[in-house]
Amino acid sequence: NLSEKLDKAFHILKGHGKITEVNVADTLKEVRRALLDADVNFKIAKDFTTKVKEKAIGQDVLTTLQPGQLLVKLVKDELTELMGGDVAGVNLSGNPSVILMSGLQGSGKTTFSGKLANFLKTKKNKKPLLVACDIYRPAAINQLHVVGDQIGVEVYSEPENKNPVEIAQNAIKHAKANGFNVVIVDTAGRLAVDQEMMDEIARVHKAIQPQETLFVVDSMTGQDAVNTAKAFNDILNFDGVILTKLDGDTRGGAAISIKSVVNKPIKFVGTGEKMEAIDIFYPDRMAERILGMGDVVSLVERAQEQFDEEEARKLQKKIAKNEFGFDDFLTQIQQVKKMGNMKDLVGMIPGASKAMKDVEIEDDAFKHIEAIIHSMTPGERSKPAIIDVKRKARIAKGSGTKVEQVNQLMKQFDQMSKMMKMMQGPGGKNLMKMMGG
Numbered sequence: 279n280l281s282e283k284l285d286k287a288f289h290i291l292k293g294h295g296k297i298t299e300v301n302v303a304d305t306l307k308e309v310r311r312a313l314l315d316a317d318v319n320f321k322i323a324k325d326f327t328t329k330v331k332e333k334a335i336g337q338d339v340l341t342t343l344q345p346g347q348l349l350v351k352l353v354k355d356e357l358t359e360l361m362g363g364d365v366a367g368v369n370l371s372g373n374p375s376v377i378l379m380s381g382l383q384g385s386g387k388t389t390f391s392g393k394l395a396n397f398l399k400t401k402k403n404k405k406p407l408l409v410a411c412d413i414y415r416p417a418a419i420n421q422l423h424v425v426g427d428q429i430g431v432e433v434y435s436e437p438e439n440k441n442p443v444e445i446a447q448n449a450i451k452h453a454k455a456n457g458f459n460v461v462i463v464d465t466a467g468r469l470a471v472d473q474e475m476m477d478e479i480a481r482v483h484k485a486i487q488p489q490e491t492l493f494v495v496d497s498m499t500g501q502d503a504v505n506t507a508k509a510f511n512d513i514l515n516f517d518g519v520i521l522t523k524l525d526g527d528t529r530g531g532a533a534i535s536i537k538s539v540v541n542k543p544i545k546f547v548g549t550g551e552k553m554e555a556i557d558i559f560y561p562d563r564m565a566e567r568i569l570g571m572g573d574v575v576s577l578v579e580r581a582q583e584q585f586d587e588e589e590a591r592k593l594q595k596k597i598a599k600n601e602f603g604f605d606d607f608l609t610q611i612q613q614v615k616k617m618g619n620m621k622d623l624v625g626m627i628p629g630a631s632k633a634m635k636d637v638e639i640e641d642d643a644f645k646h647i648e649a650i651i652h653s654m655t656p657g658e659r660s661k662p663a664i665i666d667v668k669r670k671a672r673i674a675k676g677s678g679t680k681v682e683q684v685n686q687l688m689k690q691f692d693q694m695s696k697m698m699k700m701m702q703g704p705g706g707k708n709l710m711k712m713m714g715g
């Protein structure tokens with residue numbers, strides 16, 4: 279995956295201190311390839327890597343210990359920003375609020391109309407009305423009724439009427455008269471952009487003046503999605519993008535391209551055919567997906583499950599008060615051991631890989647460490663500073679280890695405490711979050 283490649287590409291960098299033009303080139307080539315693999319438009323990928331390069335050059339890597347990770351983070355942050363920064367919601371200020379769906383046939387408009395209605399009904403306590411304005415395909419009206427039945431939301435349709443503008447206007451009257459506070463208008467699409475479709479959606483848009491016009495796009499369509507988005511945006515100046523079918527093996531590069539071209543927020547994603555398969559769009563998660571960092575994310579999630587939140591909070595306090603001792607160290611080790619593969623975990627924690635780089639990571643990697651700590655007195659555990667040469671010899675004897683091993687542990691402990699203290703600063707938020715703090 280990309281983060282491994284970046285780590286490798288940055289191997290040569292270790293000891294060089296700063297990121298320079300030369301050692302960043304290979305890495306950014308990998309980044310560009312990952313973006314292109316994810317269907318990001320070539321020019322956008324190129325502009326993007328140029329921007330990251332400018333930010334990366336001159337950055338101090340001594341403080342971050344893992345240059346590869348620094349660059350991954352830079353790339354991820356930059357991608358996140360590119361895709362929209364904060365999470366955007368839908369405008370529900372109207373009475374009723376009118377939401378118009380636009381997009382090509384098969385993009386998922388009808389399905390998403392149902393999902394959104396269900397979301398607003400169950401999560402936002404709204405009373406939505408679905409409106410069938412796809413009058414061309416005989417089955418379309420029926421499809422929306424099936425969806426409506428499934429989620430218990432009323433569907434407004436006029437099977438005999440061939441004028442979508444009228445249907446939409448009548449639906450809004452119906453909504454006002456019957457206490458619906460959200461009106462979701464599902465429209466007809468074509469397989470490709472054509473003038474007739476554009477004229478029709480423009481007429482509906484003008485007649486009903488929606489609070490929110492959403493452009494629905496199939497994330498599997500890759501590069502084509504950009505042109506389609508541009509065509510619809512030129513006509514509708516839409517408010518947001520819905521990215522559907524993200525449950526497939528698409529990596530979602532369309533998200534970046536669309537955002538760059540039309541500069542509108544992606545608001546929701548569709549992740550399946552079921553009505554519940556709707557998610558708010560989180561730019562940072564999408565950035566991870568595009569970079570193929572899903573494994574890292576799941577590791578973090580696993581870590582979150584395992585770390586006892588209460589424990590983590592206590593620990594944070596101790597670190598802040600300089601009271602972190604060997605008993606806490608032991609607790610940490612036990613927590614970490616519960617999580618499984620040590621190498622993955624250590625690699626994930628920014629800075630930890632170096633602090634623990636002399637430790638042989640095996641299944642029983644901590645056996646000696648635990649033995650040594652168990653041979654310390656409670657006083658020594660809470661105030662490691664009192665451990666002098668004489669005490670070290672006693673501890674080594676008691677734990678069946680050598681004095682050098684005790685020394686090594688003392689050194690590692692020292693580094694770890696320093697690192698943890700550092701983590702409490704602005705850069706350490708992630709670790710603390712990971713620990714459930």
Ligand code: GDP
Pocket residue numbers: 381382383384385386387388389390467522523524525526547548549550551555
């Ligand atoms: P419309 O023509 O734009 O109204 O598209 P539809 O809502 O009819 O969807 C077209 C097809 O895509 C249907 O078979 C849907 O079940 C499917 N679909 C829609 N959204 C998703 C999604 O998020 N994931 C998956 N896997 N399928 C979807």
Ligand code: MG
Pocket residue numbers: 387388389412418464465
């Ligand atoms: Mg449809």
